[in-house]
Structures are given as structure tokens and as C-alpha cells.
Amino acid sequence: MAVISSTRGGKKARWAVIDVIVLVYALVPVLWIVSLSLKTKDTFTDKHFIPRSWTLQNYVDIFSTNQFLRALLNSVGIAVIATLIAVVLGTMAAYAIARLDFPGKRALVGVSLLIAMFPQVSLVTPLFQMERSLSLFDTWPGLILPYITFALPLAIYTLSAFFREIPWELEKAAKMDGATPAQAFRRVIAPLAAPGVFTTAILVFIFCWNDFLFAISLTSTTASRTVPAALSFFQGSSQFEDPTGTISAAAVVITVPIILFVLFFQRRIVAGLTSGAVKG
Amino acid sequence: MAEIVLDKVTKRYPDGALAVSDMDITIADGEFIILVGPSGCGKSTTLNMIAGLEDITEGELRIDGQRVNERAPKDRDIAMVFQSYALYPHMSVRENMAFPLRLAHVDKATVTRKVEEAARVLDLTQHLDRKPGNLSGGQRQRVAMGRAIVRDPKAFLMDEPLSNLDAKLRVQMRTSVAKLQRRLGTTTVYVTHDQTEAMTLGDRVVVMRGGLVQQIGSPQSLYDQPANLFVAGFIGSPSMNFLPATLADGSLRTSLGTFPLTDRVRTLAEAASAPRDVIVGLRPEHFEDAALLDQTERARGGVFTAPVEVLESMGSDKYAYFTVEGASAAELDELAAETGAADLADAGSQLVTRLSAASEARLGQDLEIWFDPDKLHLFDPHNGRTLTYVK
Ligand SMILES: Nc1ncnc2c1ncn2[C@@H]1O[C@H](COP(=O)(O)OP(=O)(O)O)[C@@H](O)[C@H]1O
Ligand SMILES: [Mg+2]
Numbered sequence: 001m002a003v004i005s006s007t008r009g010g011k012k013a014r015w016a017v018i019d020v021i022v023l024v025y026a027l028v029p030v031l032w033i034v035s036l037s038l039k040t041k042d043t044f045t046d047k048h049f050i051p052r053s054w055t056l057q058n059y060v061d062i063f064s065t066n067q068f069l070r071a072l073l074n075s076v077g078i079a080v081i082a083t084l085i086a087v088v089l090g091t092m093a094a095y096a097i098a099r100l101d102f103p104g105k106r107a108l109v110g111v112s113l114l115i116a117m118f119p120q121v122s123l124v125t126p127l128f129q130m131e132r133s134l135s136l137f138d139t140w141p142g143l144i145l146p147y148i149t150f151a152l153p154l155a156i157y158t159l160s161a162f163f164r165e166i167p168w169e170l171e172k173a174a175k176m177d178g179a180t181p182a183q184a185f186r187r188v189i190a191p192l193a194a195p196g197v198f199t200t201a202i203l204v205f206i207f208c209w210n211d212f213l214f215a216i217s218l219t220s221t222t223a224s225r226t227v228p229a230a231l232s233f234f235q236g237s238s239q240f241e242d243p244t245g246t247i248s249a250a251a252v253v254i255t256v257p258i259i260l261f262v263l264f265f266q267r268r269i270v271a272g273l274t275s276g277a278v279k280g
Numbered sequence: 281m282a283e284i285v286l287d288k289v290t291k292r293y294p295d296g297a298l299a300v301s302d303m304d305i306t307i308a309d310g311e312f313i314i315l316v317g318p319s320g321c322g323k324s325t326t327l328n329m330i331a332g333l334e335d336i337t338e339g340e341l342r343i344d345g346q347r348v349n350e351r352a353p354k355d356r357d358i359a360m361v362f363q364s365y366a367l368y369p370h371m372s373v374r375e376n377m378a379f380p381l382r383l384a385h386v387d388k389a390t391v392t393r394k395v396e397e398a399a400r401v402l403d404l405t406q407h408l409d410r411k412p413g414n415l416s417g418g419q420r421q422r423v424a425m426g427r428a429i430v431r432d433p434k435a436f437l438m439d440e441p442l443s444n445l446d447a448k449l450r451v452q453m454r455t456s457v458a459k460l461q462r463r464l465g466t467t468t469v470y471v472t473h474d475q476t477e478a479m480t481l482g483d484r485v486v487v488m489r490g491g492l493v494q495q496i497g498s499p500q501s502l503y504d505q506p507a508n509l510f511v512a513g514f515i516g517s518p519s520m521n522f523l524p525a526t527l528a529d530g531s532l533r534t535s536l537g538t539f540p541l542t543d544r545v546r547t548l549a550e551a552a553s554a555p556r557d558v559i560v561g562l563r564p565e566h567f568e569d570a571a572l573l574d575q576t577e578r579a580r581g582g583v584f585t586a587p588v589e590v591l592e593s594m595g596s597d598k599y600a601y602f603t604v605e606g607a608s609a610a611e612l613d614e615l616a617a618e619t620g621a622a623d624l625a626d627a628g629s630q631l632v633t634r635l636s637a638a639s640e641a642r643l644g645q646d647l648e649i650w651f652d653p654d655k656l657h658l659f660d661p662h663n664g665r666t667l668t669y670v671k
Contacts (some may be wrong), residue, residue: 173366183383
């Protein structure tokens, strides 16, 4: 008994150490930014992790400029619209891939893989030229379109993996129980597909939300500049002022929606996945 | 409750595979009918056509005299139990069973009453609020049955409903399925590849092979009067023994020796104008240890001597296995390959006999074996048809 419990204790301790290392590694940079955003201007460079003098001035500053609010609006709008479209299109494509045999199925999967692997940097210049001549440059659609293009392969892959796991015999069972095809989809298939759709939506949303490359190259004004791009344009109120505090505050602010998003949907994803399979 | 008629029903899948051809069955109201056959013979396809999950390529399906080929599954009022159970994982047991009733807009009080009644019958009352994922295989199977019975459908269709259970549970559930069906008196079509299940459950059994109906009849009539080699080999466990033989001058020449035909067999064979070359079929229970029989009984049958190769004592009887030489017929090899049954794999070269427990047979020693020549079956080696069919 003693031996067993001590090895068990040892195993637990080992895992605890590993967990702590991972957490520290992941969280220290984030906490550092939080700390910077709370420091007063004259203590930025004091190298203390915990601020000596606290202030919320940086947050007040960013929300009092039109620049940041406008960028936030752009970010939310563009990411939400791109996510919606990519998930809807991805769902349809993934459904077809998981359920149907049609000519060109392998070509479709191959091409979407190709797009996912394409280096985005090499597309920036041609896209810039094209969008300028199509007058899409510096507009919401000008960012939404490339985001959909690059998010779709991601969406199709994730969703078709999820869809393959759904036992389609359930659809037949629902039909035998008296459901119309629409009822079978709404009451049986959709609830089972939902966790996959939410997971995909999160991944796609994060991809759009975090993008810097397209945001910086395909925008030129606050009309469509998203937060990651706007951050690089932050300046102090005078050119001698260091914008580090405001940039940190803005970085914290744009991280919050992602955290909320994941926390909110994580519950549903886990609930969906553990609700019990048909066999086994 | 309903009468189901399959009138020359044929199914060809889009890829050209002919899964069922020209199927003719009339299933009486309240009857428990079994579709049995090796895997891939078209049982599930037939069931899915009755359900409306697969289109019928040719022929007509009638329920209570009405053509239903074009009706959607939900308009046929038939319930189905799937091999995988196909329970809805996101719904509790209660919601699973209530689902068909809720779709039919039955009022809440009635739904509760019917679900609880079905749960009581199936011994699921204490599991009503659990999710299928947390149930054992047997409980899931019962939930699937419950979902089928709550709404009093015209007919039940069951596709190998017990094949995911372990052997002991399967036997238990077999009895309860039979009891449930008798009590409800609902027309039931039950698919299985297990001949024991087919023999013990049904009023009538339909034996299928390669999309064709081989024979339809009561379990006993299939056993006593198999229409062809396939049915003879498929029904019964252990399988019937087959030996190539020659008919000449009223006697039968086999690798076990030459034996006179009994009057009954000779009359039947003559009526069927049997060819010279035939295949003899003998069930294991029609053999006996010759030492246990009195003189008159012994003289009535054929006796041969062979060394015992394998001896299995089951307590109530003994199974003795012998090897017999002699070329096996092509039809037998094909049969063995198709059914894939282990005990048929050696058909034509291995002889299985069931002896009384009192037999003193010893492994490896010669044994005098008697068989009842009046019980033997003769088959045409070219088309497999029986030559000893009693009209
Ligand atoms: N969807 C399908 N498309 C093409 N062929 C099929 C399909 N389903 C079944 N088959 C073929 O039809 C035959 C009968 O299948 P099935 O009815 O499932 O047999 P069983 O249930 O008796 O094992 C098999 O040869 C099988 O390969
Ligand atoms: Mg099947």
C-alpha cells in the first residue's frame, strides 16, 4: 500500500511540476504585458514585474481616442463576418466531403490543402494590386475576402473530421421515428454537429482576429484598419512620449474577447463531446 | 398491425450491384418472420426497402394492401431497431423513447405514460434520466426496443438487434424479444445471420443467399425438408454432413461403403428422377455408436468403421469427428466458401456425428458407427436441389 501511494504521489508531483512549467512559460509574457499596461509612464523601465505605482490611465487613454475604438469596431466586424461566412461555407463543403461521393472530391480536398499551405506573404503584393484596381483596398470586404480564403481550408478540415464521427445511422433512425429530413437534421444531426461547428468558429475567429500581415498591407486608414495593425500606428500624445503603456493596454483589451469566447464555448464543446457515443 | 407483401421486389444499387432479386413474400398480420443468410446476402437491403430507407428498383411493396413504394419512412408507420441501436447520444433514455411520440404531436401526459409503461416492461425505469453513453450494451439494446414499441407501430423491423451483445446476454434477450413480440402481436421482420436465432425465434424463416430467396418455411420444415444443399448446410448446428455418392440398382455407393436405399428414399428419388451421381446429406444426430443398438435396429441401418479423430463430450451427448476420403463435389466447395462457416469448410471430407453419452468411443480408436438410412437426403450435384422432397 505504502509503495503504491508513494509512487502515485510521485507521479502526481511530476505532473504538477510539468503543468507549472507550461503555465509559467505561457503566462509570463501575457502577465508582463498586463503589468506594463498598469504602470505609470515613469516606471515602465523599472524592470519590476509587479508595478510599483498603479494607474488605469493607459486604458482611459486608448478609449478616449477615436483611433482605437474605430479599430476595435473594424476588428470585431471583419472577424465576425469572415467567421460566419467561412463556417457556413465550410460546413456545407465538409458535409459533402464526409457524406457524399462525388466526382472531384479528392481534388477539392487537395486544393484546399494547397491553399492552406500557400505562403501568405507571397500573395500580399498581388492582392494589394488587385484590390486597388477593384477598389477593394482599405475596405471591409478587402480584408474579409482574403480571410475567408485562408480560413476555409481550416474550417473544412476541422469540420469534416467532426462530421465523420457522427453516426449517420442516427439520421435513418430519426426518419424511422417519424421525422421529416428537416426535423432529422434539426433535432438529431445539428445538435451533434454543433460542438464541431463551435470549435471551428473559434479557430477561424482567432485566425481573423490575430491577423497582422493582411491587416497592415491592405488597409491605409481607420476605415478598415483592425486592431493589430492600428497598434503599430499608436503614438504618444507628443512625439516625445513613449506609447508602450497604451500599446500594452490595447493588447490586453483585444485579448479579452478571445479569452471570453473560448471560455464560453469550451463548456459547450466539452459537453457535446462527452454526451456519449452510440457504441462502445 | 399489418400484412406486408413483397411482390417481385428487386434492388439494384446505383453502382450496379444486384442486392435482392425477385423477392416474393407475404408476411401475415402479427407474424414473426426471420430473414436469415450469410453476410452480404441482401437481408439488410430487404429490411431497408420495407422501411423506406432504400428505394425499390422493381416490384411492389404493399402494406395492408396498399402500394407504399413511394411513401417516405415516416408515412409507413413502421419502427426499426438497428444493429448499432442508433440511440440519440444527446438525449436521455426518456427523451430517446419519447422522440417518436413527440414527433407525432402526442400530448405530454400520454407521452409520459407510454414511456413509463415501456420502461417498466423493459426494466429501464431507474435508467430513464441517464444518457445512452452511460448504459451497458444490454440496456442500450432495451432502450432501442423501447423506442420502437412506445408508439404502437404497424410493424417492427429489426436488423441483427442482438449481434452486439455477448453470448449469454444474447440468449437472454432472445427469449425476451420473443415474449415481447407474442405479447404485442405486432408483425415483425427480424434479420439475423445466426441460424440458431432464426430457428428459435420465428414463426417462419426466410433463408436467403446472394439476393435470392432459397426457401421459406417454419423452422422445423426447413430442418426436415431443406429445398437445396445451401439450406441443408446452413440450417442446423453442427451442419449436415455431405458425401458424394452414386445411385445404382437401388443402392447407394459412397466412400463409407455401399448401402441399400430404403423404400421411402427410393420412391422419392425416383419421383424426382434422380441422376446417377448425387450428394448424400446426413445430419449428425442420425448417427449412433453401433455397439449401443440391438440387432434389429442395427440391421435396419448402414454400418461402417472409422477411427475417431476428435471427440467432444458435451455431457448429454458426444460429438465424434471422422475424416472420409473421396473427392468432394464442386458445389460443396462453393457452398463452404460462400457460407464461410467453419464447420462447413470441411464439408465433404469431415463427418460429424452425434452419439449418445453412453458411447464408449475413444479418441484415435476405430469405432463402428451406425446411421439411419431412412433419414438421409439426396441432392443433385449440378444445381444443389433436393431429390428427396416430400410434397
Ligand atoms: N449502399 C450500397 N451500395 C452498393 N452496394 C451495396 C450497398 N449496400 C449494400 N450493398 C451490397 O448489397 C449486398 C447486400 O448487402 P446487405 O443487404 O447489407 O447484406 P446483409 O445485410 O445480408 O449482410 C452486398 O453485396 C453489399 O455489398
Ligand atoms: Mg446487414
